[in-house]
Amino acid sequence: MGPPSRFWASFWTFVKFLPYFAGLLLLGAIKGMLLCPWACLIMAIGISALVLGLWPMHLIWTYYCIIRTKMVGPVVKLLLLIAATVILILWLIVTIPGSAFAGLVYGFLAPIMATFDAVGEGKEKPFVHCFVDGTWSTITGSCTVVRDLKDLLFHSYFSIMDDLRLQAPPDGKPYEIRLLHIPGAFLSAACGLILDAIMFTLIAIYKFPVMLFKGWKRLIQDLIGREGPFLETACVPFAGLAILLWPFAVLGAVLASILSSIPLGMYGAVVAYQESSVIMGLSYAASSVSIFDEYTNDVLDMAPGSCFPRFKYRKNEGSSHGGHLSKPASFDKEKQEGKKPISRVTSFKNSMDEFNPFKMLDHLFAECKRQGEVLVNDGAITMKDIQETKSDKVGSGVLNVGLPAYVILNALLRSAKANSNGLVLSDGTEITSDNRPKSTLFDWFFDPLMVIKEQIKAENFTEEEEEYLKMRVLRIGEPSNFKGTLPHVPSWDERKKAEIDAFARRLQGITKSISRYPTAKRRFDVLVKALLLELERTMGGSLPANGSQAQRLRGSIGGRVLSQKSIGKTANIRDEDPEAQITRNARTP
Structure with a gap:
Protein backbone atom coordinates (compact mmCIF):
# COMPACT_ATOMS: atom_id res chain seq x y z
CA MET A 1 0.00 0.00 0.00
CA GLY A 2 3.00 2.26 0.27
CA PRO A 3 3.54 3.13 -3.38
CA PRO A 4 -0.17 3.80 -4.23
CA SER A 5 -0.57 6.13 -1.25
CA ARG A 6 2.56 8.06 -2.20
CA PHE A 7 1.30 8.28 -5.77
CA TRP A 8 -2.10 9.70 -4.80
CA ALA A 9 -0.50 12.10 -2.32
CA SER A 10 1.84 13.39 -5.02
CA PHE A 11 -0.99 13.57 -7.52
CA TRP A 12 -3.20 15.54 -5.10
CA THR A 13 -0.32 17.94 -4.41
CA PHE A 14 0.08 18.41 -8.14
CA VAL A 15 -3.65 19.14 -8.58
CA LYS A 16 -3.60 21.75 -5.80
CA PHE A 17 -0.49 23.33 -7.30
CA LEU A 18 -2.03 23.77 -10.77
CA PRO A 19 -4.07 26.97 -10.01
CA TYR A 20 -1.11 28.43 -8.14
CA PHE A 21 1.16 27.66 -11.06
CA ALA A 22 -1.31 29.01 -13.63
CA GLY A 23 -1.73 32.28 -11.75
CA LEU A 24 2.00 32.87 -11.46
CA LEU A 25 2.53 31.97 -15.10
CA LEU A 26 -0.22 34.36 -16.19
CA LEU A 27 1.17 37.19 -14.05
CA GLY A 28 4.69 36.61 -15.34
CA ALA A 29 3.48 36.47 -18.93
CA ILE A 30 1.64 39.80 -18.52
CA LYS A 31 4.75 41.41 -17.07
CA GLY A 32 6.82 39.89 -19.88
CA MET A 33 4.52 41.23 -22.60
CA LEU A 34 4.65 44.70 -21.07
CA LEU A 35 8.44 44.75 -20.66
CA CYS A 36 9.71 42.85 -23.70
CA PRO A 37 9.19 45.79 -26.13
CA TRP A 38 11.36 48.03 -23.92
CA ALA A 39 14.03 45.39 -23.46
CA CYS A 40 13.98 44.75 -27.21
CA LEU A 41 14.31 48.47 -27.92
CA ILE A 42 17.25 48.90 -25.53
CA MET A 43 19.16 45.88 -26.75
CA ALA A 44 18.41 46.38 -30.44
CA ILE A 45 19.47 50.04 -30.47
CA GLY A 46 22.45 49.59 -28.13
CA ILE A 47 23.89 46.44 -29.72
CA SER A 48 23.28 47.63 -33.29
CA ALA A 49 24.97 50.96 -32.56
CA LEU A 50 27.99 49.17 -31.07
CA VAL A 51 28.30 46.69 -33.93
CA LEU A 52 27.89 49.28 -36.68
CA GLY A 53 30.09 51.86 -34.97
CA LEU A 54 32.98 49.52 -34.22
CA TRP A 55 32.77 47.38 -37.36
CA PRO A 56 35.09 49.53 -39.53
CA MET A 57 37.64 49.62 -36.71
CA HIS A 58 37.36 45.86 -36.22
CA LEU A 59 37.83 45.28 -39.95
CA ILE A 60 40.94 47.45 -40.24
CA TRP A 61 42.55 46.27 -37.01
CA THR A 62 41.87 42.60 -37.76
CA TYR A 63 43.58 42.89 -41.14
CA TYR A 64 46.47 44.80 -39.61
CA CYS A 65 47.06 42.28 -36.80
CA ILE A 66 46.88 39.29 -39.14
CA ILE A 67 49.34 40.86 -41.56
CA ARG A 68 51.78 41.88 -38.81
CA THR A 69 51.68 38.69 -36.73
CA LYS A 70 54.70 36.45 -36.55
CA MET A 71 52.77 33.42 -35.37
CA VAL A 72 51.81 32.17 -38.85
CA GLY A 73 53.30 32.10 -42.33
CA PRO A 74 52.08 33.77 -45.55
CA VAL A 75 49.68 31.01 -46.65
CA VAL A 76 47.98 30.86 -43.26
CA LYS A 77 47.76 34.65 -43.21
CA LEU A 78 45.94 34.59 -46.54
CA LEU A 79 43.48 31.99 -45.28
CA LEU A 80 42.97 33.94 -42.04
CA LEU A 81 42.25 37.12 -43.98
CA ILE A 82 39.61 35.31 -46.04
CA ALA A 83 38.08 33.68 -42.96
CA ALA A 84 38.11 36.98 -41.04
CA THR A 85 36.30 38.72 -43.91
CA VAL A 86 33.57 36.08 -43.95
CA ILE A 87 33.19 36.15 -40.16
CA LEU A 88 33.00 39.94 -40.00
CA ILE A 89 30.35 40.06 -42.73
CA LEU A 90 28.30 37.33 -41.05
CA TRP A 91 28.74 39.12 -37.71
CA LEU A 92 27.22 42.26 -39.21
CA ILE A 93 24.33 40.37 -40.81
CA VAL A 94 23.43 38.14 -37.86
CA THR A 95 24.01 40.44 -34.88
CA ILE A 96 21.64 43.27 -35.77
CA PRO A 97 18.46 41.18 -36.19
CA GLY A 98 19.70 38.83 -33.48
CA SER A 99 19.87 41.68 -30.97
CA ALA A 100 16.18 42.44 -31.46
CA PHE A 101 15.26 38.78 -31.06
CA ALA A 102 17.46 38.45 -27.97
CA GLY A 103 15.78 41.52 -26.47
CA LEU A 104 12.33 40.03 -27.03
CA VAL A 105 13.29 36.68 -25.51
CA TYR A 106 15.08 38.23 -22.54
CA GLY A 107 12.36 40.81 -21.92
CA PHE A 108 9.66 38.11 -21.91
CA LEU A 109 11.38 35.30 -19.99
CA ALA A 110 13.19 37.36 -17.32
CA PRO A 111 9.96 38.63 -15.66
CA ILE A 112 8.48 35.11 -15.69
CA MET A 113 11.55 33.64 -13.97
CA ALA A 114 11.62 36.49 -11.45
CA THR A 115 7.91 35.99 -10.67
CA PHE A 116 8.34 32.33 -9.81
CA ASP A 117 11.57 33.00 -7.93
CA ALA A 118 9.84 35.67 -5.81
CA VAL A 119 7.61 33.05 -4.15
CA GLY A 120 10.42 30.58 -3.44
CA GLU A 121 11.39 29.34 -0.01
CA GLY A 122 12.72 31.93 2.41
CA LYS A 123 11.31 34.92 0.51
CA GLU A 124 9.74 37.74 2.54
CA LYS A 125 6.53 39.39 1.32
CA PRO A 126 6.11 37.03 -1.66
CA PHE A 127 2.81 38.62 -2.72
CA VAL A 128 4.43 42.01 -3.21
CA HIS A 129 7.58 40.65 -4.79
CA CYS A 130 5.74 38.53 -7.35
CA PHE A 131 4.34 41.81 -8.77
CA VAL A 132 7.49 43.92 -8.38
CA ASP A 133 10.33 41.52 -9.13
CA GLY A 134 11.41 41.30 -12.74
CA THR A 135 10.19 44.77 -13.74
CA TRP A 136 12.96 47.29 -13.24
CA SER A 137 15.57 44.53 -13.06
CA THR A 138 14.68 43.51 -16.62
CA ILE A 139 15.33 47.05 -17.87
CA THR A 140 18.62 47.36 -16.00
CA GLY A 141 19.57 43.85 -17.11
CA SER A 142 19.10 44.86 -20.74
CA CYS A 143 21.40 47.84 -20.22
CA THR A 144 23.94 45.55 -18.53
CA VAL A 145 23.92 43.24 -21.55
CA VAL A 146 24.72 46.20 -23.81
CA ARG A 147 27.45 47.36 -21.44
CA ASP A 148 29.07 43.92 -21.28
CA LEU A 149 28.97 43.59 -25.07
CA LYS A 150 30.65 46.97 -25.35
CA ASP A 151 33.45 45.78 -23.07
CA LEU A 152 33.74 42.58 -25.10
CA LEU A 153 33.93 44.38 -28.44
CA PHE A 154 36.19 47.17 -27.29
CA HIS A 155 38.48 45.81 -24.56
CA SER A 156 38.50 42.03 -24.93
CA TYR A 157 38.74 42.12 -28.72
CA PHE A 158 41.74 44.45 -28.82
CA SER A 159 43.45 42.49 -26.03
CA ILE A 160 43.13 39.26 -28.01
CA MET A 161 44.27 40.87 -31.25
CA ASP A 162 47.27 42.45 -29.53
CA ASP A 163 48.33 39.00 -28.37
CA LEU A 164 48.07 37.74 -31.92
CA ARG A 165 50.09 40.66 -33.23
CA LEU A 166 52.84 40.77 -30.61
CA GLN A 167 53.41 37.16 -29.62
CA ALA A 168 56.08 35.08 -31.30
CA PRO A 169 55.81 31.34 -32.05
CA PRO A 170 57.10 29.13 -29.20
CA ASP A 171 59.85 27.45 -31.21
CA GLY A 172 60.68 30.50 -33.33
CA LYS A 173 59.12 29.04 -36.49
CA PRO A 174 55.75 30.38 -37.66
CA TYR A 175 52.91 27.97 -38.25
CA GLU A 176 52.51 27.19 -41.94
CA ILE A 177 50.42 24.90 -44.11
CA LYS A 340 26.63 6.86 -8.87
CA PRO A 341 24.22 8.52 -11.27
CA ILE A 342 22.75 11.82 -10.23
CA SER A 343 19.65 11.40 -8.14
CA ARG A 344 16.44 12.52 -9.80
CA VAL A 345 15.29 14.26 -6.64
CA THR A 346 18.40 16.41 -6.34
CA SER A 347 17.54 20.08 -5.99
CA PHE A 348 18.19 21.92 -9.21
CA LYS A 349 18.80 25.17 -7.39
CA ASN A 350 21.32 23.69 -4.98
CA SER A 351 23.26 22.02 -7.77
CA MET A 352 23.47 25.32 -9.60
CA ASP A 353 24.58 27.27 -6.52
CA GLU A 354 27.42 24.88 -5.71
CA PHE A 355 30.61 26.39 -7.08
CA ASN A 356 29.26 27.68 -10.36
CA PRO A 357 31.70 29.81 -12.40
CA PHE A 358 29.88 33.07 -11.63
CA LYS A 359 30.12 32.39 -7.91
CA MET A 360 33.83 31.80 -8.34
CA LEU A 361 34.16 35.07 -10.22
CA ASP A 362 32.30 36.89 -7.43
CA HIS A 363 34.72 35.44 -4.88
CA LEU A 364 37.70 36.49 -7.01
CA PHE A 365 36.61 40.11 -7.17
CA ALA A 366 35.68 40.18 -3.48
CA GLU A 367 39.20 39.00 -2.68
CA CYS A 368 40.65 41.54 -5.12
CA LYS A 369 38.87 44.29 -3.23
CA ARG A 370 39.93 43.03 0.19
CA GLN A 371 43.57 42.38 -0.63
CA GLY A 372 43.71 45.45 -2.89
CA GLU A 373 42.84 47.67 0.07
CA VAL A 374 45.70 46.12 2.04
CA LEU A 375 48.10 46.73 -0.85
CA VAL A 376 46.89 50.32 -1.16
CA ASN A 377 47.56 50.90 2.53
CA ASP A 378 51.00 49.34 2.04
CA GLY A 379 51.77 51.55 -0.93
CA ALA A 380 52.27 48.61 -3.31
CA ILE A 381 49.30 49.91 -5.36
CA THR A 382 49.57 53.63 -6.02
CA MET A 383 47.55 56.40 -7.57
CA LYS A 384 49.42 55.95 -10.83
CA ASP A 385 48.33 52.31 -11.07
CA ILE A 386 44.71 53.25 -10.43
CA GLN A 387 44.74 56.12 -12.92
CA GLU A 388 46.28 53.92 -15.63
CA THR A 389 43.53 51.34 -15.26
CA LYS A 390 40.83 53.99 -14.97
CA SER A 391 41.94 55.81 -18.12
CA ASP A 392 42.53 52.55 -20.06
CA LYS A 393 46.07 53.57 -20.91
CA VAL A 394 47.28 50.00 -20.52
CA GLY A 395 45.48 46.79 -21.46
CA SER A 396 47.43 44.78 -18.90
CA GLY A 397 47.86 46.80 -15.74
CA VAL A 398 48.38 46.23 -12.04
CA LEU A 399 44.67 46.24 -11.22
CA ASN A 400 43.11 44.31 -14.09
CA VAL A 401 45.82 41.62 -14.36
CA GLY A 402 48.37 41.92 -11.54
CA LEU A 403 45.91 42.10 -8.63
CA PRO A 404 43.80 39.07 -9.68
CA ALA A 405 47.02 37.12 -10.28
CA TYR A 406 48.18 38.14 -6.80
CA VAL A 407 44.91 36.84 -5.30
CA ILE A 408 45.13 33.56 -7.21
CA LEU A 409 48.76 33.13 -6.15
CA ASN A 410 47.81 33.51 -2.49
CA ALA A 411 45.17 30.80 -2.97
CA LEU A 412 47.73 28.50 -4.62
CA LEU A 413 50.25 29.05 -1.82
CA ARG A 414 47.54 28.43 0.76
CA SER A 415 46.50 25.22 -1.01
CA ALA A 416 50.08 23.99 -1.35
CA LYS A 417 50.80 24.54 2.35
CA ALA A 418 47.57 22.76 3.30
CA ASN A 419 48.53 19.84 1.03
CA SER A 420 45.12 20.14 -0.62
CA ASN A 421 44.11 18.19 -3.70
CA GLY A 422 42.24 21.22 -4.99
CA LEU A 423 42.08 24.95 -4.31
CA VAL A 424 41.53 26.37 -0.81
CA LEU A 425 39.74 29.74 -0.77
CA SER A 426 40.25 32.44 1.82
CA ASP A 427 37.11 31.42 3.73
CA GLY A 428 38.39 27.86 4.09
CA THR A 429 36.23 26.40 1.33
CA GLU A 430 38.00 23.80 -0.77
CA ILE A 431 37.34 23.29 -4.48
CA THR A 432 38.23 19.82 -5.70
CA SER A 433 37.62 17.79 -8.83
CA ASP A 434 34.36 16.53 -7.31
CA ASN A 435 32.64 19.83 -6.48
CA ARG A 436 34.23 22.17 -9.02
CA PRO A 437 32.11 23.73 -11.78
CA LYS A 438 31.48 21.16 -14.50
CA SER A 439 32.21 23.31 -17.52
CA THR A 440 34.89 23.19 -20.18
CA LEU A 441 35.50 26.91 -19.85
CA PHE A 442 36.32 26.56 -16.15
CA ASP A 443 38.63 23.61 -16.88
CA TRP A 444 40.73 25.86 -19.13
CA PHE A 445 41.72 27.83 -16.01
CA PHE A 446 41.39 25.28 -13.19
CA ASP A 447 43.59 22.56 -14.66
CA PRO A 448 46.61 24.83 -15.38
CA LEU A 449 46.28 26.31 -11.89
CA MET A 450 46.44 22.84 -10.37
CA VAL A 451 49.62 22.17 -12.34
CA ILE A 452 51.15 25.43 -11.07
CA LYS A 453 50.10 24.55 -7.51
CA GLU A 454 51.90 21.20 -7.68
CA GLN A 455 54.99 22.91 -9.06
CA ILE A 456 54.89 25.46 -6.24
CA LYS A 457 54.59 22.62 -3.73
CA ALA A 458 57.61 20.91 -5.28
CA GLU A 459 59.67 24.12 -5.22
CA ASN A 460 59.07 24.61 -1.46
CA PHE A 461 59.66 28.37 -1.58
CA THR A 462 61.16 30.20 1.36
CA GLU A 463 59.39 33.21 2.87
CA GLU A 464 61.65 35.62 0.95
CA GLU A 465 60.99 33.81 -2.31
CA GLU A 466 57.23 33.90 -1.70
CA GLU A 467 57.34 37.67 -1.08
CA TYR A 468 59.33 38.21 -4.26
CA LEU A 469 56.94 36.02 -6.26
CA LYS A 470 53.92 37.91 -4.90
CA MET A 471 55.31 41.30 -5.88
CA ARG A 472 56.57 39.96 -9.20
CA VAL A 473 53.06 38.72 -9.97
CA LEU A 474 51.52 42.03 -8.94
CA ARG A 475 53.77 44.18 -11.11
CA ILE A 476 53.17 43.88 -14.85
CA GLY A 477 56.09 44.11 -17.26
CA GLU A 478 59.74 43.24 -17.32
CA PRO A 479 61.50 42.97 -13.93
CA SER A 480 64.02 45.61 -15.01
CA ASN A 481 61.22 48.19 -15.21
CA PHE A 482 60.42 48.06 -11.49
CA LYS A 483 63.60 47.00 -9.70
CA GLY A 484 62.90 49.43 -6.88
CA THR A 485 59.54 47.84 -6.03
CA LEU A 486 60.72 44.22 -5.76
CA PRO A 487 62.27 42.74 -2.62
CA HIS A 488 66.02 42.27 -2.98
CA VAL A 489 67.32 38.78 -2.30
CA PRO A 490 71.11 38.78 -2.79
CA SER A 491 71.51 35.03 -2.29
CA TRP A 492 69.61 34.12 -5.46
CA ASP A 493 71.21 32.91 -8.64
CA GLU A 494 69.87 33.83 -12.05
CA ARG A 495 68.32 30.40 -12.56
CA LYS A 496 66.17 30.64 -9.44
CA LYS A 497 65.05 34.14 -10.38
CA ALA A 498 64.17 33.01 -13.91
CA GLU A 499 62.06 30.16 -12.54
CA ILE A 500 60.09 32.50 -10.29
CA ASP A 501 59.64 34.99 -13.14
CA ALA A 502 58.27 32.12 -15.26
CA PHE A 503 55.69 31.33 -12.54
CA ALA A 504 54.66 34.99 -12.50
CA ARG A 505 54.25 35.20 -16.28
CA ARG A 506 52.09 32.08 -16.37
CA LEU A 507 49.79 33.38 -13.64
CA GLN A 508 49.56 36.74 -15.35
CA GLY A 509 48.67 35.02 -18.60
CA ILE A 510 45.81 33.12 -16.94
CA THR A 511 44.39 36.22 -15.26
CA LYS A 512 44.75 38.18 -18.48
CA SER A 513 42.38 35.66 -20.08
CA ILE A 514 39.97 36.08 -17.15
CA SER A 515 40.04 39.86 -17.63
CA ARG A 516 38.56 39.34 -21.12
CA TYR A 517 35.27 37.99 -19.75
CA PRO A 518 32.30 40.18 -20.74
CA THR A 519 31.48 40.95 -17.09
CA ALA A 520 35.10 41.44 -15.99
CA LYS A 521 35.55 45.01 -17.23
CA ARG A 522 32.41 46.19 -15.42
CA ARG A 523 33.58 44.54 -12.21
CA PHE A 524 37.05 46.03 -12.55
CA ASP A 525 35.53 49.51 -12.85
CA VAL A 526 33.77 48.97 -9.51
CA LEU A 527 37.04 47.69 -8.04
CA VAL A 528 38.95 50.76 -9.24
CA LYS A 529 36.41 53.07 -7.61
CA ALA A 530 36.64 51.17 -4.32
CA LEU A 531 40.44 51.27 -4.30
CA LEU A 532 40.40 54.95 -5.24
CA LEU A 533 38.25 55.69 -2.20
CA GLU A 534 40.54 53.57 -0.02
CA LEU A 535 43.61 55.43 -1.28
CA GLU A 536 41.90 58.75 -0.62
CA ARG A 537 40.96 57.65 2.91
CA THR A 538 44.48 56.37 3.57
CA MET A 539 46.04 59.64 2.46
CA GLY A 540 43.73 61.80 4.54
CA GLY A 541 41.17 62.68 1.87
CA SER A 542 43.62 64.50 -0.39
CA LEU A 543 44.44 62.99 -3.77
CA PRO A 544 46.65 65.05 -6.06
CA ALA A 545 45.88 64.67 -9.75
CA ASN A 546 49.42 63.74 -10.72
CA GLY A 547 49.73 61.10 -8.02
CA SER A 548 52.99 62.59 -6.68
CA GLN A 549 52.02 62.00 -3.08
CA ALA A 550 51.22 58.38 -3.83
CA GLN A 551 54.58 58.02 -5.54
CA ARG A 552 56.30 59.42 -2.45
CA LEU A 553 54.42 56.97 -0.26
CA ARG A 554 55.35 54.12 -2.56
CA GLY A 555 59.00 55.13 -2.59
CA SER A 556 59.12 55.36 1.17
CA ILE A 557 57.77 51.87 1.63
CA GLY A 558 59.89 50.44 -1.17
CA GLY A 559 57.26 48.08 -2.55
CA ARG A 560 57.47 45.66 0.39
CA VAL A 561 54.55 43.36 1.18
CA LEU A 562 53.33 43.78 4.73
CA SER A 563 53.77 40.96 7.16
CA GLN A 564 50.99 40.32 9.65
CA LYS A 565 52.73 42.55 12.18
CA SER A 566 53.14 45.47 9.79
CA ILE A 567 49.52 45.15 8.63
CA GLY A 568 48.44 45.67 12.22
CA LYS A 569 50.65 48.74 12.45
CA THR A 570 49.15 50.14 9.28
CA ALA A 571 45.67 49.70 10.67
CA ASN A 572 46.65 51.82 13.70
CA ILE A 573 48.09 54.71 11.71
CA ARG A 574 45.48 54.96 8.94
CA ASP A 575 43.93 58.07 10.46
CA GLU A 576 47.22 59.94 10.82
CA ASP A 577 48.19 62.88 8.66
CA PRO A 578 49.63 61.76 5.26
CA GLU A 579 52.86 63.69 5.76
CA ALA A 580 53.30 62.10 9.19
CA GLN A 581 52.85 58.67 7.60
CA ILE A 582 55.47 59.48 4.98
CA THR A 583 57.89 60.68 7.66
CA ARG A 584 57.27 57.57 9.76
CA ASN A 585 57.87 55.27 6.79
CA ALA A 586 60.98 57.17 5.75
CA ARG A 587 62.50 56.46 9.17
CA THR A 588 61.66 52.76 8.95
CA PRO A 589 64.88 50.79 8.26
Missing part, protein backbone atom coordinates in the same frame (compact mmCIF):
# COMPACT_ATOMS: atom_id res chain seq x y z
CA ARG A 178 51.93 22.10 -46.18
CA LEU A 179 50.48 22.87 -49.59
CA LEU A 180 51.08 19.39 -50.98
CA HIS A 181 48.58 17.87 -48.52
CA ILE A 182 45.80 20.39 -49.19
CA PRO A 183 44.18 18.48 -52.15
CA GLY A 184 43.94 15.28 -50.09
CA ALA A 185 42.43 17.21 -47.19
CA PHE A 186 39.78 18.73 -49.47
CA LEU A 187 38.97 15.28 -50.88
CA SER A 188 38.53 13.86 -47.38
CA ALA A 189 36.34 16.78 -46.34
CA ALA A 190 34.11 16.41 -49.44
CA CYS A 191 33.65 12.67 -48.90
CA GLY A 192 33.03 13.21 -45.21
CA LEU A 193 30.38 15.86 -45.85
CA ILE A 194 28.46 13.71 -48.33
CA LEU A 195 28.63 10.51 -46.29
CA ASP A 196 27.92 12.09 -42.91
CA ALA A 197 25.06 14.24 -44.21
CA ILE A 198 23.26 11.16 -45.55
CA MET A 199 23.96 8.80 -42.66
CA PHE A 200 23.42 11.33 -39.86
CA THR A 201 20.03 12.21 -41.34
CA LEU A 202 18.96 8.56 -41.54
CA ILE A 203 20.14 7.83 -37.99
CA ALA A 204 18.43 10.91 -36.58
CA ILE A 205 15.12 10.09 -38.29
CA TYR A 206 15.34 6.48 -37.09
CA LYS A 207 15.84 7.56 -33.48
CA PHE A 208 13.28 10.39 -33.55
CA PRO A 209 10.41 8.28 -32.05
CA VAL A 210 12.70 6.86 -29.36
CA MET A 211 13.71 10.30 -28.13
CA LEU A 212 10.12 11.59 -28.35
CA PHE A 213 8.45 8.91 -26.24
CA LYS A 214 11.30 8.43 -23.77
CA GLY A 215 11.38 12.16 -23.13
CA TRP A 216 7.61 12.35 -22.61
CA LYS A 217 7.75 9.38 -20.24
CA ARG A 218 10.47 10.95 -18.11
CA LEU A 219 8.85 14.40 -17.99
CA ILE A 220 5.42 13.00 -17.04
CA GLN A 221 6.97 10.90 -14.26
CA ASP A 222 8.74 13.98 -12.90
CA LEU A 223 5.51 16.01 -13.18
CA ILE A 224 3.49 13.55 -11.09
CA GLY A 225 6.21 12.99 -8.51
CA ARG A 226 7.44 16.66 -8.38
CA GLU A 227 10.97 15.50 -9.11
CA GLY A 228 13.75 16.57 -11.42
CA PRO A 229 13.01 19.92 -13.09
CA PHE A 230 9.64 20.15 -11.30
CA LEU A 231 11.25 20.15 -7.85
CA GLU A 232 12.08 23.88 -7.76
CA THR A 233 9.33 26.46 -8.11
CA ALA A 234 11.31 28.68 -10.47
CA CYS A 235 11.74 25.79 -12.92
CA VAL A 236 8.12 24.57 -12.96
CA PRO A 237 6.87 26.81 -15.82
CA PHE A 238 9.69 25.80 -18.13
CA ALA A 239 9.36 22.13 -17.22
CA GLY A 240 5.62 22.31 -17.89
CA LEU A 241 6.21 23.96 -21.24
CA ALA A 242 8.77 21.27 -22.00
CA ILE A 243 6.00 18.63 -22.00
CA LEU A 244 3.96 20.61 -24.51
CA LEU A 245 6.88 21.66 -26.67
CA TRP A 246 8.85 18.42 -26.42
CA PRO A 247 8.08 17.39 -30.05
CA PHE A 248 9.59 20.67 -31.24
CA ALA A 249 12.63 20.08 -29.03
CA VAL A 250 13.07 16.61 -30.54
CA LEU A 251 12.69 18.08 -34.01
CA GLY A 252 15.35 20.66 -33.14
CA ALA A 253 17.63 17.87 -31.92
CA VAL A 254 17.18 16.07 -35.25
CA LEU A 255 18.05 19.23 -37.17
CA ALA A 256 21.05 19.80 -34.88
CA SER A 257 22.19 16.25 -35.55
CA ILE A 258 21.98 16.82 -39.29
CA LEU A 259 23.89 20.11 -38.98
CA SER A 260 26.53 18.41 -36.86
CA SER A 261 27.45 16.35 -39.91
CA ILE A 262 29.06 19.47 -41.38
CA PRO A 263 31.87 20.01 -38.81
CA LEU A 264 32.31 16.28 -38.21
CA GLY A 265 32.55 15.58 -41.92
CA MET A 266 34.94 18.45 -42.52
CA TYR A 267 37.14 17.25 -39.68
CA GLY A 268 38.27 14.53 -42.06
CA ALA A 269 40.37 17.21 -43.73
CA VAL A 270 42.13 17.85 -40.41
CA VAL A 271 42.83 14.15 -39.93
CA ALA A 272 44.13 13.76 -43.47
CA TYR A 273 46.40 16.78 -43.06
CA GLN A 274 47.71 15.81 -39.61
CA GLU A 275 48.39 12.21 -40.61
CA SER A 276 49.63 13.17 -44.11
CA SER A 277 47.37 10.46 -45.53
CA VAL A 278 44.19 10.63 -47.60
CA ILE A 279 43.35 7.06 -46.53
CA MET A 280 43.29 8.13 -42.89
CA GLY A 281 41.00 11.03 -43.72
CA LEU A 282 38.57 8.77 -45.58
CA SER A 283 38.73 6.25 -42.73
CA TYR A 284 37.70 8.96 -40.29
CA ALA A 285 34.83 10.01 -42.57
CA ALA A 286 33.48 6.45 -42.42
CA SER A 287 34.21 6.04 -38.71
CA SER A 288 32.45 9.28 -37.77
CA VAL A 289 29.13 7.57 -38.57
CA SER A 290 29.90 4.90 -35.98
CA ILE A 291 31.00 7.56 -33.48
CA PHE A 292 27.76 9.50 -33.93
CA ASP A 293 25.61 6.36 -33.70
CA GLU A 294 27.38 5.26 -30.52
CA TYR A 295 27.02 8.69 -28.93
CA THR A 296 23.28 8.89 -29.65
CA ASN A 297 22.81 5.39 -28.23
CA ASP A 298 24.45 6.51 -24.99
CA VAL A 299 22.35 9.68 -24.79
CA LEU A 300 19.07 7.82 -25.42
CA ASP A 301 20.04 4.93 -23.11
CA MET A 302 19.87 2.42 -25.94
CA ALA A 303 22.08 -0.62 -26.52
CA PRO A 304 25.75 0.40 -26.35
CA GLY A 305 28.00 0.28 -29.36
CA SER A 306 27.15 0.69 -33.02
CA CYS A 307 26.32 -1.53 -35.95
CA PHE A 308 28.54 0.57 -38.23
CA PRO A 309 32.25 -0.21 -38.66
CA ARG A 310 34.93 1.93 -37.10
CA PHE A 311 38.30 1.99 -38.82
CA LYS A 312 41.74 3.04 -37.72
CA TYR A 313 42.24 6.71 -38.62
CA ARG A 314 45.23 7.55 -36.43
CA LYS A 315 48.64 6.02 -36.93
CA ASN A 316 49.38 5.88 -33.22
CA GLU A 317 46.06 4.38 -32.12
CA GLY A 318 44.84 0.79 -32.14
CA SER A 319 42.29 -0.22 -34.74
CA SER A 320 38.66 -0.94 -33.99
CA HIS A 321 36.79 -3.26 -36.30
CA GLY A 322 33.33 -4.70 -36.43
CA GLY A 323 30.15 -3.39 -34.98
CA HIS A 324 30.82 -3.71 -31.24
CA LEU A 325 32.17 -0.59 -29.61
CA SER A 326 32.59 0.22 -25.98
CA LYS A 327 31.15 3.33 -24.43
CA PRO A 328 33.15 6.57 -24.56
CA ALA A 329 36.06 7.01 -22.18
CA SER A 330 34.06 9.33 -19.96
CA PHE A 331 31.52 6.59 -19.26
CA ASP A 332 34.20 4.01 -18.53
CA LYS A 333 36.00 6.42 -16.21
CA GLU A 334 32.86 7.07 -14.19
CA LYS A 335 32.22 3.34 -13.99
CA GLN A 336 35.74 2.60 -12.80
CA GLU A 337 35.56 5.31 -10.17
CA GLY A 338 32.26 3.87 -8.93
CA LYS A 339 30.35 7.11 -9.34
